[in-house]
Amino acid sequence: MAERPGQLRRIGGGISQLLEKICGFSRRCVFRVLSMGPLPNHLAFIMDGNRRYAKKRGLEDGSGHKAGFSALMSMLQYCYELGIKYVTIYAFSIDNFRRKPEEVESLMDLMLEKINSLLEKESIVHQYGIRVYFIGNLALLNDQVRAAAEKVMNATAKNSRVVLLVCIAYNSTDEIVQAVKKSCIEASGNYKHGDTESGIEGMDMEKQEKRIQLVEIEENMQMSVAPDPDILIRSSGETRLSNFLLWQTGNSQLCSPAALWPEIGLRHLVWAILNFQRNYSYLEKRKKQL
Amino acid sequence: MSFPIVLTFLALILVFFLVPGLFISRRLRVSFSLTNIVRFIKIATSKYDDEEERNEKGSTMGEKVKRERHKMPKHVAVILDGNRHWAEKRGLGTSDGHEAGAKRLIENAKDCFAMGTNTISLFAFSTENWERPEDEVNCLMALFETNFKSEMPYFQREKIKISVIGNRSKISESLLSLIGEVEEATKSYEGKHIIIAIDYSGRFDILQACKSLAKKAKDGLIEVEDINEKAMEKELMTKCSEFPNPDLLIRTSGEQRISNFFLWQSAYSELYFPNVLWPDFGEAEYLEALTWYQQRQRRFGRRV
Numbered sequence: 001m002a003e004r005p006g007q008l009r010r011i012g013g014g015i016s017q018l019l020e021k022i023c024g025f026s027r028r029c030v031f032r033v034l035s036m037g038p039l040p041n042h043l044a045f046i047m048d049g050n051r052r053y054a055k056k057r058g059l060e061d062g063s064g065h066k067a068g069f070s071a072l073m074s075m076l077q078y079c080y081e082l083g084i085k086y087v088t089i090y091a092f093s094i095d096n097f098r099r100k101p102e103e104v105e106s107l108m109d110l111m112l113e114k115i116n117s118l119l120e121k122e123s124i125v126h127q128y129g130i131r132v133y134f135i136g137n138l139a140l141l142n143d144q145v146r147a148a149a150e151k152v153m154n155a156t157a158k159n160s161r162v163v164l165l166v167c168i169a170y171n172s173t174d175e176i177v178q179a180v181k182k183s184c185i186e187a188s189g190n191y192k193h194g195d196t197e198s199g200i201e202g203m204d205m206e207k208q209e210k211r212i213q214l215v216e217i218e219e220n221m222q223m224s225v226a227p228d229p230d231i232l233i234r235s236s237g238e239t240r241l242s243n244f245l246l247w248q249t250g251n252s253q254l255c256s257p258a259a260l261w262p263e264i265g266l267r268h269l270v271w272a273i274l275n276f277q278r279n280y281s282y283l284e285k286r287k288k289q290l
Numbered sequence: 291m292s293f294p295i296v297l298t299f300l301a302l303i304l305v306f307f308l309v310p311g312l313f314i315s316r317r318l319r320v321s322f323s324l325t326n327i328v329r330f331i332k333i334a335t336s337k338y339d340d341e342e343e344r345n346e347k348g349s350t351m352g353e354k355v356k357r358e359r360h361k362m363p364k365h366v367a368v369i370l371d372g373n374r375h376w377a378e379k380r381g382l383g384t385s386d387g388h389e390a391g392a393k394r395l396i397e398n399a400k401d402c403f404a405m406g407t408n409t410i411s412l413f414a415f416s417t418e419n420w421e422r423p424e425d426e427v428n429c430l431m432a433l434f435e436t437n438f439k440s441e442m443p444y445f446q447r448e449k450i451k452i453s454v455i456g457n458r459s460k461i462s463e464s465l466l467s468l469i470g471e472v473e474e475a476t477k478s479y480e481g482k483h484i485i486i487a488i489d490y491s492g493r494f495d496i497l498q499a500c501k502s503l504a505k506k507a508k509d510g511l512i513e514v515e516d517i518n519e520k521a522m523e524k525e526l527m528t529k530c531s532e533f534p535n536p537d538l539l540i541r542t543s544g545e546q547r548i549s550n551f552f553l554w555q556s557a558y559s560e561l562y563f564p565n566v567l568w569p570d571f572g573e574a575e576y577l578e579a580l581t582w583y584q585q586r587q588r589r590f591g592r593r594v
Contacts (some may be wrong), residue, residue: 026307095591103378173519173557180500180519184507186490214497241548242591243557250550254561277544 030270031082037277040230042086043079046244047072048235049260064104067262069114073124078269080128080162086226088165090244094137096176108145115148119155129161135222136170165226170247179220222247231276235261253279361584363537366402367411369551370395372543372567383430391571392437399484401573405580409483409533413551417457417491432464434488438468442475451479455527456490483531492553499525528555535559538583541567562587
């Protein structure tokens with residue numbers, strides 16, 4: 001009699017393993033079909049809706065973000081399985097520092113825990129050979145999170161298969177201002193150099209002014225390590241950029257599925273990619289014209 | 291059994307395996323119970339109910355929008371997309387499409403101001419549009435000239451300030467002098483402002499702001515450490531406006547892209563992508579956009 005529950009549990013476990021295998025197989029079939037068409041090179045995600053999800057389910061405040069993290073891991077797995085090389089996520093904005101201090105602190109603690117977990121052997125980083133970048137004004141973070149982020153960046157610097165860019169303490173306008181500042185400093189450094197080098201100051205200064213080209217601002221941006229995103233997906237149905245990748249998404253496809261971030265699934269990713277493939281030939285024609 | 295029947299059977303089996311794979315994700319194990327299927331059907335059909343209700347409430351929408359006047363967008367930006375598609379659908383030439391678009395533009399501007407918007411920005415011609423066929427580009431430039439001339443009395447009567455932003459180096463002399471005339475004649479008006487972007491590119495805007503800041507730093511007018519977001523805003527081409535950042539950005543024809551329009555300025559704008567083509571975007575569609583805008587919860591990164 002006591003054997004029955006144990007037997008039932010084993011049978012249940014066996015069935016769920018079988019279901020997972022079938023799901024994995026059908027997912028790989030779907031990906032095979034998708035890769036017949038053009039695939040995006042770079043996907044960006046705005047992970048919106050964690051707090052609303054927790055409220056909807058009547059959970060406590062912090063668990064929305066935890067559910068959001070496991071949704072993120074699944075999405076990363078799907079993206080890398082499909083063969084998308086660059087994935088960028090909007091983890092924490094500079095505007096978010098203006099939230100309640102308790103919420104900011106709990107978010108920082110969660111991020112510290114998850115960043116440290118990326119270094120573990122079973123983590124997704126080692127499974128897919130991910131190189132991780134942390135993009136943003138890292139000086140605004142507390143010392144522990146910054147140190148952990150730098151540790152992860154150094155530890156994964158040799159990986160080259162796929163890239164994950166985590167935007168933390170990030171604002172696109174802040175990124176542009178930092179790039180502009182850098183370009184100005186470089187330009188004025190050139191001016192000073194020009195002065196001491198030769199006496200023909202006027203000509204040198206003219207040349208230096210012309211040198212602040214688009215290329216320089218782009219090179220000085222932190223996001224220059226990756227190409228421009230092809231698709232930007234923002235969950236929870238809001239259609240706003242919220243100061244994320246403004247410079248880089250000028251020609252990106254914007255998608256706003258209505259699902260909250262912890263509810264996002266494979267079908268939203270597949271739908272976004274199908275839409276991208278629909279517009280691809282037209283966009284390629286326009287890019288060639290440029 | 292004959293071959294087509296076997297094929298159909300195999301296809302059905304494949305679909306039976308593949309479709310659940312899309313819906314069963316790792317975390318949410320939704321079991322195939324009756325209650326879940328009923329729930330799924332209810333959610334799928336509720337979308338159609340909303341649309342029917344909206345059509346019935348058509349006339350009362352305008353009144354509802356007017357009641358919420360305090361939630362009006364101060365600055366509305368529009369990407370005028372779909373003129374060529376509109377012309378193709380009707381078997382007309384591209385120039386007819388653009389003419390219809392221009393007519394629609396003037397009508398919509400009147401509606402916008404009537405609803406309480408202060409500034410309207412229009413993406414009339416982008417830097418990338420120079421690559422279009424030469425006769426289309428010439429037709430567009432001619433359209434700009436004709437409409438500036440014909441609508442001048444209207445702008446002066448209604449006291450609308452006109453500004454043209456963009457890179458002026460490639461525009462013809464006649465159009466440039468016309469633009470100068472219109473801007474000079476309307477520069478003292480306040481309260482209503484139309485910003486027309488001709489040969490504009492968001493990246494070029496940011497680049498020219500950077501160059502002018504670099505020059506100021508070199509001339510000693512500002513310190514490099516003082517370069518911040520406010521300093522950038524004062525150098526961008528939208529500095530001519532009291533409200534440089536659009537609250538609502540509309541792109542018609544269903545394409546969901548910003549296409550290098552206001553990159554910096556649309557950081558917190560609500561983006562609205564109706565499927566209607568620009569020459570068909572009338573008062574009813576604009577009212578829909580406003581109702582949609584008024585329902586948005588704008589948090590700017592904080593909690594409400």
